[in-house]
Amino acid sequence: MTRRLAEVAKKVGVSEATVSRVLNGKPGVSEATREAVLTALDVLGYERPTQLRGDRARLVGLVLPELQNPIFPAFAEVVGGALAQQGFTSLLCTRTVGGVSEADYVDLLLQQQVSGVVFAGGFYAQADAPHQHYELIQERKLPTVLVNAAVDHLGFPQVSSDDYVAAEMAIGHLRALGHRRIGMVLGPRDHIPSRRKLEAFLAAEEADPGLVEHTMFSLEGGHAAATKLVNSGVTGIVCASDILALGAIRAVRRAGLSVPDEVSVIGYDDSAMMNCTDPPLTTVRQPIDAMGRAAVDMLVALIERAAVPADELLFEPELVVRASTARARI
Amino acid sequence: MTRRLAEVAKKVGVSEATVSRVLNGKPGVSEATREAVLTALDVLGYERPTQLRGDRARLVGLVLPELQNPIFPAFAEVVGGALAQQGFTSLLCTRTVGGVSEADYVDLLLQQQVSGVVFAGGFYAQADAPHQHYELIQERKLPTVLVNAAVDHLGFPQVSSDDYVAAEMAIGHLRALGHRRIGMVLGPRDHIPSRRKLEAFLAAEEADPGLVEHTMFSLEGGHAAATKLVNSGVTGIVCASDILALGAIRAVRRAGLSVPDEVSVIGYDDSAMMNCTDPPLTTVRQPIDAMGRAAVDMLVALIERAAVPADELLFEPELVVRASTARARI
């Protein structure tokens, strides 16, 4: 009875062909006409054929702070793969130098009618601006999962690796090897995972708050921070990422010392290729596979309006001992 | 009634030609007339009939084959940054296991009305399916730039690093070090950059076609391929990516030999952290920074309807000598 397409065509005063072209985003339709058809479509409450427009919503945004640290691309692959299996397509959004801010991406994603968003890594709790767009998300009830990126008071489900335990493991390993003067290289002061690691550090025996350095997450940052620590006479350095650790190793060597004979270095993440470095890096592995899948499971549950616990899902990290740590010389 | 241009012309009391000239900033219109037309344009809310995809979202799709090889995230950062500077937002699309195909992404991007697309790496010329969606893009006249990914006959501008020269450099370096029995580890047979490297290999003196291995782009692939080559008694291995090279190094060691003392290994890309590996990897660097920016420049030019040479822009790679290559023992 309902010549659906024909009906719309008549209402707008164009041919079915044109409506069809608009529906499929085909070229050869003027903007004015396209607009008119789209409006009529909405007015008549046209149900778009399954595959198209209505379904465009099976998109999920994945927001990452950077791609330099290989842990983020790796995480993106895990999440992308898991989403693909559930029939979602992921859109990767990365902050770029002088480029798009997180807030811009949120706008974009909202505009693209995504079904949900996964935020991973690097939230800076202190900054004021960020809060605004989370509230926007909350307002729209857009399913959202946070990974390693706590934002309290907003009730988003969170998936994190247990930074406190991770730091404990690293410090414990060094202490077991006889190290007593242990330093720590962390990310920026307002980086939540770094804060949590700091807590664990300060809670450890013989911890010296003077041996904590905050820096940017880059090789050079690690280098600079570790140089100070080496000058303070540490024999072991715990880093908040593998990249920082590689920078630290370089710093130690630049100071004329050897890793691990004179100074031990521990990383964090266990990104790819850390077993190919010189020396192979001892590090604390984040179970990104499990975390990614958990995040996707929660997100999908949210999207399907299932109840999801709003608290934080903590994943246990794992110490991977390679060759950048050794018994302390007295 | 919708003689849009005519309507404006009538309102101002000039000919369509004049309005057209104003619209296109052509000379031959007096300042007063221009002003009048501009005003009328504003009043009537005239919209350019041309495809204004560009203004809509200023989105650009960046399609990558994977993220495991750090060169791709690095490239994504370059392109993303360059686009951001020009006021575009980039959407990163990656093929994932059992997930979204390139064709699906093209559909998605078309649907999102992107202003343009950059395809990088990993085109498989042989496969039949791929052609279809390039044609779709061509049909829609969507600005597109290909990076390291030749597709002939379609007239997309291309930016590539010169694989032939890169392979020549690598082989030349090994030969200069006295190596005579040189093997090559390449990607899949239908991977264009690998083919080009193969050509250079076969053109070299004393080249032995039996010492070429095709494999997947993964550490394990490199390992497997290099194992065969080592068994064939090569003293030097040229790899088509740094990841393959790391796999090759592992294979050499597994065979009880040392790198570089007994077997030299050369990578390709110069991804991040290749100076932290054991041994630091000798490799041929792709100038991804320059390439990324060139690709973006061309894309933006295309989006703004400027003329762009349809031929391939070849970038010269650069040999980075570190410690995975050494003089051949006799």
Add this chain to the structure above:
DNA sequence: CCTATTCACGCAAGAATTTGCAAGCACTTG
């Protein structure tokens, strides 16, 4: 006052885009 030069502008040819027709395709129904 007349002629030369310049410039804006319209005419109309031509290029490009939009649109409808009708054939064709996929899918359902009798």
Add this chain to the structure above:
DNA sequence: CAAGTGCTTGCAAATTCTTGCGTGAATAGG
């Protein structure tokens, strides 16, 4: 399996925009 319904698509006509060229007006110079 034919007939029908609803959507897609090749093609040609129609519409809309661009551009070369010529006209006429305005200005300047003689």
